[in-house]
Amino acid sequence: xxxxxxFSLVKAKEIxxxxxxxxxxxxxxVVLDDLTLHDERISSHQVKTDGRLGLTExxxxxxxxxxxxxxxxxxxxxSGKRNGFLIRRSMSRxxxxxxxxx
Numbered sequence: 001x002x003x004x005x006x007f008s009l010v011k012a013k014e015i016x017x018x019x020x021x022x023x024x025x026x027x028x029x030v031v032l033d034d035l036t037l038h039d040e041r042i043s044s045h046q047v048k049t050d051g052r053l054g055l056t057e058x059x060x061x062x063x064x065x066x067x068x069x070x071x072x073x074x075x076x077x078x079s080g081k082r083n084g085f086l087i088r089r090s091m092s093r094x095x096x097x098x099x100x101x102x
Contacts, residue, residue: 005038012039030063 016039019026031042034051047062049055 004035008035008037009039011035012037012042016041028067030066032059032063 011033015031015037019029029045031037031046032049032055033046034049036048037043037046045066047059047066049059
């Protein structure tokens with residue numbers, strides 16, 4: 001438990017640093033993870049997934065709610081851009097590689 005909490009704090013810090021270091025301001029974001037990230041600055045942006053089930057339709061709906069997404073916004077071809085970002089976790093769980101969504 002202590003190790004998991006420590007890892008979640010490091011992970012949260014990495015996400016916050018990534019957000020700070022973007023050239024343009026990130027308007028909204030969502031973090032999808034099966035680990036609870038123990039940081040109040042991220043908790044309202046997190047959808048905690050079930051590691052056994054993966055991403056569910058309910059998780060997607062919650063993520064859209066956090067991002068303020070609508071059906072119209074979801075169609076990227078209409079606006080050409082999209083809020084939020086994706087974080088692809090490495091298999092080693094030591095680092096992550098962020099990618100702009102779109």
